[in-house]
Amino acid sequence: MAAEIQPKPLTRKPILLQRVEGSQEVVNMAVIVPKEEGVISVSEDRTVRVWLKRDSGQYWPSIYHAMPSPCSCMSFNPETRRLSIGLDNGTISEFLLSEDYNKMTPVKNYQAHQSRVTMILFVLELEWVLSTGQDKQFAWHCSESGQRLGGYRTSAVASGLQFDVETRHVFIGDHSGQVTILKLEQENCTLVTTFRGHTGGVTALCWDPVQRVLFSGSSDHSVIMWDIGGRKGTAIELQGHNDKVQALSYAQHTRQLISCGGDGGIVVWNMDVERQETPEWLDSDSCQKCDQPFFWNFKQMWDSKKIGLRQHHCRKCGKAVCGKCSSKRSSIPLMGFEFEVRVCDSCHEAITDEERAPTATFHDSKHNIVHVHFDATRGWLLTSGTDKVIKLWDMTPVVS
Numbered sequence: 003m004a005a006e007i008q009p010k011p012l013t014r015k016p017i018l019l020q021r022v023e024g025s026q027e028v029v030n031m032a033v034i035v036p037k038e039e040g041v042i043s044v045s046e047d048r049t050v051r052v053w054l055k056r057d058s059g060q061y062w063p064s065i066y067h068a069m070p071s072p073c074s075c076m077s078f079n080p081e082t083r084r085l086s087i088g089l090d091n092g093t094i095s096e097f098l099l100s101e102d103y104n105k106m107t108p109v110k111n112y113q114a115h116q117s118r119v120t121m122i123l124f125v126l127e128l129e130w131v132l133s134t135g136q137d138k139q140f141a142w143h144c145s146e147s148g149q150r151l152g153g154y155r156t157s158a159v160a161s162g163l164q165f166d167v168e169t170r171h172v173f174i175g176d177h178s179g180q181v182t183i184l185k186l187e188q189e190n191c192t193l194v195t196t197f198r199g200h201t202g203g204v205t206a207l208c209w210d211p212v213q214r215v216l217f218s219g220s221s222d223h224s225v226i227m228w229d230i231g232g233r234k235g236t237a238i239e240l241q242g243h244n245d246k247v248q249a250l251s252y253a254q255h256t257r258q259l260i261s262c263g264g265d266g267g268i269v270v271w272n273m274d275v276e277r278q279e280t281p282e283w284l285d286s287d288s289c290q291k292c293d294q295p296f297f298w299n300f301k302q303m304w305d306s307k308k309i310g311l312r313q314h315h316c317r318k319c320g321k322a323v324c325g326k327c328s329s330k331r332s333s334i335p336l337m338g339f340e341f342e343v344r345v346c347d348s349c350h351e352a353i354t355d356e357e358r359a360p361t362a363t364f365h366d367s368k369h370n371i372v373h374v375h376f377d378a379t380r381g382w383l384l385t386s387g388t389d390k391v392i393k394l395w396d397m398t399p400v401v402s
Contacts, residue, residue, distance in 0.1 A: 021391055035103065040064075138159055157180055159177045172184045227259075270363045328347065369387030
């Protein structure tokens with residue numbers, strides 16, 4: 003049974019600037035228009051909408067465009083105002099938005115997948131459109147010619163996609179919990195490596211090209227930070243949600259990670275601290291503190307005439323312990339445990355108040371978040387929910 007999160011009282015919290023309503027179905031993605039008081043959204047109701055702030059202070063659609071199939075995802079490039087929209091039928095439709103964001107002109111369609119498009123990335127530097135679909139295919143196309151350049155079959159349906167321009171590495175997270183790294187060339191790709199750390203499927207990825215770390219969110223309620231650049235295989239676990247992690251965003255200038263989940267939680271993690279890896283859980287047939295046998299250790303139970311006990315593990319040292327030797331609970335924020343977890347009695351004694359100081363803040367968005375977009379320039383966060391509502395938040399009180 004998962005430990006219950008007990009968020010600490012907060013004096014600083016995000017400020018809700020706007021609720022944008024009007025979609026008939028789930029808004030699968032929405033982004034803030036840079037340097038404008040505007041939002042672009044795509045929805046399961048087949049609509050693409052560009053919302054601009056009016057004199058009344060409310061956001062109203064300046065563009066309302068119906069697509070032939072439900073809109074599953076999108077990628078918007080502010081420099082070129084190019085909008086790429088993934089559809090449920092496997093097509094990627096590309097549009098060009100006018101300077102005043104009052105008109106969208108069709109450019110081309112890519113027959114990218116056999117079924118629903120799950121993620122899109124437009125890479126301006128290479129003129130590539132990267133995408134994943136429910137057909138378990140990763141594909142990339144030339145945005146100039148529309149030609150398909152190559153593809154790769156993933157082990158399961160992909161739900162996370164990130165790209166590093168410098169190395170041309172693409173990161174793909176899928177429903178099996180695997181992360182795949184590919185090296186892309188103009189017309190072929192090479193498998194670099196695959197790795198797993200989650201017990202559930204990967205639901206979101208976020209790449210920091212400066213620190214060269216990859217963040218993965220999962221249906222197992224956790225976030226893992228993978229140190230790709232360090233080449234040591236370091237993986238730091240972050241536990242801060244009561245439901246699956248749905249979306250991630252990273253504020254490079256403050257080194258803070260924003261994770262959002264199905265529990266409505268917005269968690270802001272301070273990544274500018276020296277974090278520790280969680281230990282591997284040790285195997286033992288008896289408690290590594292008091293030597294009482296565990297219930298499957300029949301020989302020791304018979305020899306010592308003692309009843310076998312249930313096995314637990316200390317989250318700090320990883321030792322196999324009985325319930326009596328691990329009766330205490332503690333938060334271990336530097337290990338990613340912001341809420342109280344089981345620790346052995348000796349570790350509980352050793353953990354200082356300073357080590358219990360929180361490294362994350364918890365906030366309630368009051369809707370089941372499916373996607374987020376962070377505008378670092380203004381400190382604004384956009385959350386899209388299953389309640390068909392888009393919420394615009396001022397995060398400067400907590401991300402600074």
